[in-house]
Amino acid sequence: MMLKICLDILPDEEHRAWLEAKALEVSTGAKASKFYLAFSSAPRKTSKAPLTLRLAQLEQLRSLQPAFNPATWTIDELCRVTLMTCLPTETNHEVLEKLFGTADMRESVALYKGLSFLENAEAFRLRAIDGLRTNITPVFDAIALDNPYAEKYFAEQPWNQMVLKAMFMERPLYRVYGLDRRRNKTLALILRDYAHERWSAHRSVSTELWRNAVGFIDAPLLEDLQRVLNEGTGRERFAAALAIRESGLAEADTILDKAGIAPADLPEWDELGRAEEADKTLG
């Protein structure tokens, strides 16, 4: 399936021929070494150019990976992931585990991006959790952002670790797939503590933090949000107002009214996240 989609996307005939030949070898039980060589060679044999997709192609990819973000993918990455999907599932765990242990940065990124495409994706759960311990931002992003893997396979504890680390690494939370669906009380408390630590050090917190508090606003958290409404910047106040409003608190309308924020003026969470991300990119 992935092979067909990828061949349709590759613009260059030579690249298609290479991928097709390698995919055939890999899927018909060639030695692991053949897979390793092909996987490593993908940048040389295809290209590191970004993807250009037609809408139909993007839709096909999203039918396999609902969080697929074409802006973060290159042609060789797509080829690497395609080759991963061609490995027989009886052996792919052993073969890929070895590769995780020897991968360079770009290979690691492709490996983590590729996991959710595998039929036995769940078998790699511990590997994906372990991958979150990296200090390398692109590798962390490959797991945490634009990837449905964590939502689908992580228990609450690693999920919360991931979101907290994403905050620490100043990653854009709106790109964490399933963020709203995986909200939980523990995470809201962890992030509240985190906000307090930051405030004590006279540092701000990402406005996206409060997105995780929706539905879990108790009295102390409400106090914090009131504080943000009173003292925060424009975007911070929007975030606090959104969290209060979406939590369906009885007093929400009164609080917003007092803060002078009209519900109609509130942005979407994703808009807030995008604005934060854009600020960071501009430095």
Place this chain on the structure above:
Amino acid sequence: MNFIDPHVHMISRTTDDYEAMRKAGVVAVIEPAFWTGQPRTEAGTFKDYFSSILGWERFRASQFGIKHYCTIGLNSKESNNEALAEEVMELLPMFAAKEGVVAIGEIGYDDQTAAEDKYFRLQIELAKEIDFPIMIHTPHRDKKRGTYRSMDVLEEHGMDPTMVVIDHNNEETVREVLDRGYWAAFTIYPNTKMGNERMVEIVKEYGTDRIIVNSAADWGVSDPLAVPKTAALMLQRGLTENDVHLTCYQNALTVYGKNGEMTEADWVDGFEVDQNALFEGNRVLRGQAPKAGSSKNIINN
């Protein structure tokens, strides 16, 4: 002038060396996988070694404005531990084709044993499979016969000589190596064997076609500035700038650029250096003021 040192084991060198090399005009280096002075006893140490020369060492070089490439291979000396060699051979396909790997090497003979021969041949086949150049380490003992035998075996496997650098040549081997169509590399050892005086004479006698100069600097007594120093002596002794350019830069680039991993575009316009940058959370500085800017200016000339 810009130089390439196409054979230098930077993993054993200091940041002072990197600074001095950049100052002397070295813009790119190739780090061949080799042995590390003491025999390894576990395949895992090879794995980490390969990862180091592909990862941390490349990063370290970049912090001093130098582009770093490497070769991957099982060296002849350690091929003699056959149980270990088998495991290392399993590792090679995971590293050989990675980005920044310009050749299979250093491979060849040390004591010319049956085990060395076996793994040499297997690695020639690996290079052929992925269409990579090969860097041949020629033995220090019984050099002439070892060098000829290496070429015989390469030819038996149908390896194209223009894809092969025969390294550590001397006056006794160079003629045959060039006549058979190979690239001939020379290692400048300080105070011994192949000093740079002799190198100048070789270029005068054999010309610049397919001749390559390197330092092979490692953990032993060796000089990471051997290439720029030899270049200076060549000019002093009446060779032209073009002669120097070919033997101390272009020839290495031509042969080790054959798989497309090493191109002049990687460094010719400079690349951004930020000494604040981290590699897996670590940086090269120890409290010094970090510098940032183009690779061309990162070291004061």
